[in-house]
Amino acid sequence: MLQLSEKMNRLGTETAFEVLARAEALAREGRDIINLGIGQPDFKTPPHVVEAAIKALHDGHHGYTPSPGILPLRESVAADLHRRRGVEISPDRIVVVPGGKVTMFFAILMFGEPGVEILYPNPGFPIYESVIQFSGATAVPTPLLEDRDFSFDAGAVLDQVTPDTRLLILNSPANPTGGAMPRDEIDKLVKGLVDHPQVAVLSDEIYSRISYDGREHVSLLDYPEIADRLILLDGWSKTYAMTGWRMGYAVWPAALVEGATRLAVNCHSCVNAATQHAGIAALDGHQDAVDDMVRAFEERRRVIVDGLNAIPGFRCRTPGGAFYAFPNVQGTGLDARSLQRRLLEEAGVATVAGTSFGHLGEGFIRFSYANSIDNIQEALKRIRTLLLD
Ligand code: PLP
Numbered sequence: 352m353l354q355l356s357e358k359m360n361r362l363g364t365e366t367a368f369e370v371l372a373r374a375e376a377l378a379r380e381g382r383d384i385i386n387l388g389i390g391q392p393d394f395k396t397p398p399h400v401v402e403a404a405i406k407a408l409h410d411g412h413h414g415y416t417p418s419p420g421i422l423p424l425r426e427s428v429a430a431d432l433h434r435r436r437g438v439e440i441s442p443d444r445i446v447v448v449p450g451g452k453v454t455m456f457f458a459i460l461m462f463g464e465p466g467v468e469i470l471y472p473n474p475g476f477p478i479y480e481s482v483i484q485f486s487g488a489t490a491v492p493t494p495l496l497e498d499r500d501f502s503f504d505a506g507a508v509l510d511q512v513t514p515d516t517r518l519l520i521l522n523s524p525a526n527p528t529g530g531a532m533p534r535d536e537i538d539k540l541v542k543g544l545v546d547h548p549q550v551a552v553l554s555d556e557i558y559s560r561i562s563y564d565g566r567e568h569v570s571l572l573d574y575p576e577i578a579d580r581l582i583l584l585d586g587w588s589k590t591y592a593m594t595g596w597r598m599g600y601a602v603w604p605a606a607l608v609e610g611a612t613r614l615a616v617n618c619h620s621c622v623n624a625a626t627q628h629a630g631i632a633a634l635d636g637h638q639d640a641v642d643d644m645v646r647a648f649e650e651r652r653r654v655i656v657d658g659l660n661a662i663p664g665f666r667c668r669t670p671g672g673a674f675y676a677f678p679n680v681q682g683t684g685l686d687a688r689s690l691q692r693r694l695l696e697e698a699g700v701a702t703v704a705g706t707s708f709g710h711l712g713e714g715f716i717r718f719s720y721a722n723s724i725d726n727i728q729e730a731l732k733r734i735r736t737l738l739l740d
Pocket residue numbers: 390449450451452453476522525526555557586587588589594598599
């Protein structure tokens with residue numbers, strides 16, 4: 352009999368991938384499925400970025416690279432952060448990894464062990480809770496609140512910090528809620544953290560470029576007082592429609608770079624070389640594709656939020672960023688998972704139940720609006736028909 356380690360029982364998963372598999376199975380059976388379940392842009396990677404990868408392969412960039420990423424790529428990341436945030440970051444503090452997820456895996460493993468508490472957003476990206484539990488640490492949920500447009504209450508979060516708290520995870524704009532944390536709340540949080548120097552902060556800003564209403568993204572990089580314990584997670588996946596290329600980066604505090612690099616050497620050696628060259632082209636080249644994509648998402652956001660609010664039993668806040676709407680569906684009388692199942696099996700609309708993002712997601716459903724306006728309108732029509740019949 353094979354005997355797996357006990358921690359394998361504590362490792363969770365990301366239900367969005369299961370929904371995707373079921374939606375694809377139904378589509379193969381000939382069903383017409385509208386996929387509002389998957390969290391990736393429906394745009395193509397910009398052509399100049401694709402060309403850079405092809406050129407890199409033709410030029411012979413086929414081998415291993417330094418584990419934290421090639422220097423020109425880390426210099427491009429530093430230049431991009433300087434342009435956008437006005438901060439000077441040494442390329443030595445940047446570690447490029449195969450996707451934003453890898454940074455969170457490394458950060459949580461670096462701090463997590465039995466006896467330790469890690470605070471994470473709930474409802475939130477499911478991998479936080481999963482990996483915290485895998486590490487043996489105690490996962491302490493910080494509630495994101497519908498009546499605060501899915502921001503948190505900084506005072507309440509600080510009250511949850513104990514001497515055993517080693518890591519606080521933040522995510523703005525957020526998956527699955529689309530919530531964006533306002534600057535005054537982050538100001539309060541950072542001020543309070545000064546009294547808890549043992550707490551590192553993992554700020555997941557993978558949706559940093561996808562903000563609406565002209566709202567400025569508030570980055571934790573704006574707070575020099577926590578620079579020595581901030582891990583900033585960002586990447587190319589969402590901004591440049593590069594989810595399948597598998598590349599992300601983090602800015603690590605100088606003291607943690609060696610550990611992050613050692614984890615990378617043990618795990619994946621390096622991100623594939625051609626992708627790294629594409630990453631340079633994405634950051635250094637024109638940003639028209641990003642601007643166009645964000646404009647398109649903003650238009651779809653209006654359509655889906657208005658449409659959801661017009662469905663009896665649904666109540667939807669206007670998300671400040673990312674490409675998710677997270678309506679409260681308690682008024683339908685169905686729990687989140689039953690509604691997710693009925694929407695997919697009976698209406699052919701793939702969504703993800705709020706409970707896939709933690710227990711505080713009960714009563715909510717996540718809609719990804721990375722789909723065309725025509726498909727969004729058709730999905731809304733099908734949902735109305737299903738619920739009104
Ligand atoms: N962080 C959040 C909040 C996400 O929603 C996602 C992807 O859905 C990721 C990180 C992972 O990004 P990547 O595909 O670059 O690993």
